[in-house]
Structures are given as C-alpha cells and as structure tokens.
Amino acid sequence: MPCCSWPWDAGSSNAANSLETAVKQRLSLNLSWSFGLLAALGVFVLSVSHLPSGPKQALLTEGEVVLPPAVQWVIYGGDPYLAANIESARVQVSEGLDSPENLDFFVRLYRATADLNPCHEDSMYLAAAFLPSGGAVKPAMEILDREARCRFWDPWASFHFGVNLFFFAHDPGAAAIALQTAADRSRGDPNERFFQSVAIAVKARSFDDVGAAIQYLKAEQKRIHDPALKRGLEKRIGRLQGLAVLRDAQKRFEERYRHRLDDPAALIKSGIIKSFPKDPVGLGYEFADGRFELKEFGGVARGKP
Numbered sequence: 001m002p003c004c005s006w007p008w009d010a011g012s013s014n015a016a017n018s019l020e021t022a023v024k025q026r027l028s029l030n031l032s033w034s035f036g037l038l039a040a041l042g043v044f045v046l047s048v049s050h051l052p053s054g055p056k057q058a059l060l061t062e063g064e065v066v067l068p069p070a071v072q073w074v075i076y077g078g079d080p081y082l083a084a085n086i087e088s089a090r091v092q093v094s095e096g097l098d099s100p101e102n103l104d105f106f107v108r109l110y111r112a113t114a115d116l117n118p119c120h121e122d123s124m125y126l127a128a129a130f131l132p133s134g135g136a137v138k139p140a141m142e143i144l145d146r147e148a149r150c151r152f153w154d155p156w157a158s159f160h161f162g163v164n165l166f167f168f169a170h171d172p173g174a175a176a177i178a179l180q181t182a183a184d185r186s187r188g189d190p191n192e193r194f195f196q197s198v199a200i201a202v203k204a205r206s207f208d209d210v211g212a213a214i215q216y217l218k219a220e221q222k223r224i225h226d227p228a229l230k231r232g233l234e235k236r237i238g239r240l241q242g243l244a245v246l247r248d249a250q251k252r253f254e255e256r257y258r259h260r261l262d263d264p265a266a267l268i269k270s271g272i273i274k275s276f277p278k279d280p281v282g283l284g285y286e287f288a289d290g291r292f293e294l295k296e297f298g299g300v301a302r303g304k305p
Contacts, residue, residue: 067112073116084116084120106131107136110126120147128160128163133217137169140168155185161178162176162199172203176202210243235280235281239281243285246264246277262290
C-alpha cells in the first residue's frame with residue numbers, strides 16, 4: 001500500500017483545462033491581430049513606395065484623392081471587385097468629367113479601376129468614350145488593351161480597343177488586329193457582320209478618319225442613357241467637328257491658291273473661314289507639320305484623325 005495518495009479533484013481539473021483553452025484562444029487572437037497589423041503596415045509601405053514623386057499640386061476638387069489599389073484592397077476587406085465598382089461609380093458621379101483640368105484625376109481613377117479589376121465593363125465603356133477624344137490617348141490605350149485581354153469572350157472589348165487605336169493612337173496595323181479579334185469573337189453573334197465589315201474597312205483604310213470618328217461617337221451617344229455622359233460625348237463630337245472644319249478649310253485654301261498652307265491665319269485673311277472653331281473640351285487645336293491636329297492632354301496628337 002503506498003505511503004501517501006494525491007487527492008483527485010475532477011472539478012479542479014476541468015477548470016484548469018478551461019483556463020488553458022482560454023489562454024490559447026487569446027494568444028491565437030493576439031497573433032492574428034499582430035499578423036493583420038503587420039500585413040496592413042506592409043501594404044501601406046508598399047503603396048507609399050509607389051506614389052509618384054515630384055512637386056505636389058493642390059487638389060482641384062475635394063474628391064480628387066485616388067488611393068493606391070493595394071490600400072483599397074485592404075480597406076474593402078480584400079475584395080478587389082467591390083473596390084473597382086466603387087472607383088467606377090466615382091467616375092460616373094463626379095463633376096467636371098468634361099473639364100481638361102480634371103483629366104488627370106479621371107485617368108488615375110480609370111487606372112485604379114483597371115488595376116483592381118481589368119475586366120470591369122463600365123470602366124471599358126467610359127474609358128473608350130472619354131479618355132482618347134479628351135486628349136489622354138496613351139493611358140486610354142493601356143486601359144483598353146488590358147480590358148480586351150481580360151474580357152477574352154467579349155467582342156466589344158477588342159472593338160473599342162481597335163477603333164481607338166485607329167482614330168486616336170494612329171496605328172492602323174494594331175487596330176486591324178484588334179478589330180479582327182473582335183470579329184473572331186463574335187462568331188454567331190447578330191453583330192458579326194458589323195465587326196467584320198469594320199475590320200475590313202480599317203485594313204483597307206477606305207473611310208475618312210475624322211468623319212468616321214464622329215459617326216462612331218454619335219453611335220455611342222445613342223447607345224448610352226446617362227444624360228451626363230451624353231453631354232460629355234456631345235462635346236467630344238463637337239471637338240472633332242471643329243477639326244473637320246479646319247482641315248476642310250485648309251484643303252479649299254490649297255486648291256484655290258495652289259500652294260501649301262503655312263500660316264493658319266491665312267484661312268481668315270482669305271475669307272475661307274470667318275473664325276477658328278472653338279474646342280468644346282477646352283484643349284484646342286494645333287497646326288503642326290502642315291496639318292491641323294487635336295491638341296492632346298500634355299501635348300499634341302500627331303497624325304490622325
């Protein structure tokens with residue numbers, strides 16, 4: 001018989017086990033919070049490192065801040081699609097969509113949306129309708145290229161990319177490839193014949209650039225229903241119509257006087273036009289290398305339309 005015995009208390013044992021479990025849960029929770037904070041800090045440092053350097057400019061409007069996509073990813077609980085939807089909604093409800101002063105803000109919004117969800121449909125349509133004709137050709141091509149690659153089932157994605165490549169990036173070769181891709185994606189679609197005919201026309205370069213661009217924007221204006229977007233497209237159409245007036249006047253001047261136009265002021269002096277057309281967008285036009293061009297945001301749009 002043993003000399004001594006340990007008094008066994010079942011209640012004390014259960015209490016100890018419960019305490020041990022509670023401590024483990026608390027430690028697990030603290031570790032989760034710690035890892036979460038470290039991850040958020042890492043994302044913050046990463047996003048700050050990607051912020052543009054250089055002198056800071058004053059905000060034009062109260063809502064002009066565009067957070068880096070990595071920060072938005074954290075804010076919206078790791079849901080990039082929700083973040084992209086919110087950024088796209090900001091574009092549609094923001095004022096000054098037609099103002100050249102706000103173009104940089106909208107370019108950043110479109111890019112953030114594309115980074116979060118390159119397949120976003122609203123971003124594709126809005127970027128195609130407003131950025132190229134507003135002067136932001138290069139960022140528009142980047143966004144539309146990503147949309148066309150992501151939306152591999154959608155002929156309209158490649159179509160918008162191809163049309164803007166032809167009219168505003170002045171790259172008929174790349175435009176023909178994108179438009180043919182749209183035609184290939186539309187097999188069996190009611191619009192298949194339309195896509196195919198546009199692809200053939202671009203390959204042959206058989207239609208007038210400015211006139212076709214105007215018709216394209218008018219078709220888009222009829223398709224959409226938002227009044228603000230319709231008004232914005234009306235300005236883009238007016239901008240291209242002004243360019244068409246200038247080029248037509250130059251053509252008539254050169255046919256009448258049998259020499260190239262060197263000074264745009266000669267159009268008014270000769271009475272061919274009474275005044276230069278005003279650009280409704282506000283960027284204006286420029287006479288470069290003997291040809292009237294749309295003035296781009298931050299430069300001049302060389303070549304077509």
